[in-house]
Amino acid sequence: MADDNQKAAKCFQAGNKAMEGNNWDMAVQMFSQCVKLVPHNLGYRQLLRNCTKKKYGDNKKGAGGLTMTKLMSIRSKVKKAKQKELWEEADKLAEQGLLLNPWDAQLNVDVAEAAKALDRGEIARFGYAEAVKAAQKxxxxxxALAEHLENRxxxxxxxxxxxxxxxxxxxxxxxxxxxxxxxxxxxTRAGNFDEAESSKDVKRNKGADKSQSIEQKSTDLETSLRHEIRRNPEQVEHYLKLGAHLRTAKKFQDSYDILKQALDVSAGDPGVREQLEDAELLLLKHNVDLAKENADKSEDPEARKQVAALSKDLRTRRIEVLSAREERHPQNLGIKMELAKLVMQLQEWSRAIPLLQKASQDPRLKTKALVLLGKCFMYDNKLPLAKGQFERAVPDLNHDTDPDTYKESHYLLARVCEETGDSEKAVHHYGEVLVVDYDYKDARERLEKLQGG
Known part of the structure; x- marks a missing residue:
């Protein structure tokens, strides 16, 4: 997986250069490779589709009649793959067809249906949206798109x-x-009507009038910025200002949409792309929050599954974004730290460890990076290495400023010492935990057992 991401990152860089030079054939070739290597990456699909459309001069029909026979053959193969529920194969075949005609509505639907079956919610959303654009009636x-959006x-x-x-x-x-x-x-969500059961809640709703002037100012600013964009559609800064304003106003979908336009206007500027990625992550997080809110009010077990699916999409996309940024900004140790935390959730210890080793070179990140390194080595069953990392970290931990990390680190170090036969140190570190939290996990029972009851 790590190798595929690295290969895709190199193809992405080559595709980006080709795109900047309007070399659409090369861009399509490179981004197509990215999609094959990392099929769950939404950004790669979007770039591939956009560049394929540019390759055909936005003619809305693709390569034309000469490829009709080939498209018919691909559609037939996609249909057979879907019938057999060979979703990865169906997805790859549909993408082949879209290289010939990116406006083909059915092939975009095929991508969406395969993505749904493969638990790639964002890809499914993109496929249906492209199909809707191509078949507006x-x-x-x-x-299908409306149902998918509602389910998300x-x-x-x-x-x-x-x-x-x-x-x-x-x-x-x-x-x-x-x-x-x-x-x-x-x-219901906007007014919290179902929760306004007390007179205190009613008073709070009455106070909403005071916020109208703030909302009006926000609306006026948005209108003004949109006017500036219409007047000067080539000036990317207006798009960026509007995107930032919409984000502040919690209009996450609108912010994402306007920053997509900004990226086109900027001809793929890396800085603008990162702002678009940030907007996308905020939108995904917002969707997770809405789904959690819905699940809390619902007894339907499917609602919980929906939260899990959206959360998985968010984590996957964050990993993709941070992986690309780690390649572009190798000196930014904070990015390495955040990426390591995410891949640890997937139990990819061998990928997280070198990231954390580099992050620990930053004095501001050193202690927490060492704690996370200790966890990685511990879960990877390399106990002597885990012990060394925890021992380097605990002298700099402070219970007053970070009690959770303090207790967890001493406890895990005690566990490692216990496993490696160093009972004296295990007793010491269990004792450090019990001094501040006498009921922490099973520390007391373990300490008593080591002390012979």
Missing amino acids: DKAIHL GEYTEARKIWERIKVIDPKDIEVSRKLSALDAMQA
């Missing part, structure tokens, strides 16, 4: 799709019911 595709807890975006369905089929009575249901959910 196809009700079935719109319904993205109710505002789901409502926008239902509004489009209403235009496509004005006679569909289900649309009005669905819009009313989504409105009720949004109103």
Whole structure:
């Protein structure tokens, strides 16, 4: 996995250079490799699709009639793979077809359906969104996207799709019911009506009038910035200012959308790309929070599964973003530290250890990096190495400033000493824990056992 990410990062760099030089054939080739190596990376897919469209001069039809036979063959293979539930194969085949025609609605749907089956929620969202753009009057595709957004807890975006369905089929009575249901959910969340049971809550709602002037100022600033963009569409700073303002206003989807435009205007500027990535991560985090809120109010076990799926998507994307930044900014030890924490959640000890070893060279990060190194070596069953890291860390730990790390580090060091037969040190470190927290885990029982009861 680490090798694939490294190879993809090199292809990404080559693709980025090709894109800057308008060498769309090379860019498509490089980003296609990125997608093959790291198929769960949303950014690679987006870049590949955008560059493929540029390759064909945004003609909305791709390579044209000469490739029709080849596309028909690919569609047939995709269909067979889906019937056999060979989702990875279906995804790869659909991507091959999209290299010939990135506007093919069905192939984009195929990518989305494969992604859903493979638990790649963000890729599925992207596939359906691309399909909707390509088939703006196809009700079935719109319904699929709306359902996917609702399942992800993205109710505002789901409502926008239902509004489009209403235009496509004005006679569909289900649309009005669905819009009313989504409105009720949004109103409940916005006003906390279901929680306003006391007079204190009522007074708080009355105080909402005072916030209207603040909201009006925010709206005025947004309107002004959008006006500046219309007047000077080539000046990227206006997009960045609007993106930052929308983020502050907690309009995370709007912030992400405007920064996507900023990236296009800036011709792929790395700094703008990082701001877009930050906006994307905020949007994903916001979706997780909404899903948790929904799960807390629901008894449906599927709601909890949805939280887990979205959280997994967020972690995967954070790892992708930080991996790329670690390549671009090798001197930034803070990035290495954050990336190490994430890959530790996946129990990828061999990947986390060198990152933490470099992070420990920063005096500000040294102690916590040593603690995390101790954990990695411990969980990787390299106890002598774990012991050395914990022993380097504990002298600099302070219970008053970070009690949790203090207790956990002394406890884990005691456990390692106990496992390696150093009972005297184990007793000492269990004692350090019990002095500040007499009921910490099983430290007291272990200490008494070492002391012979």
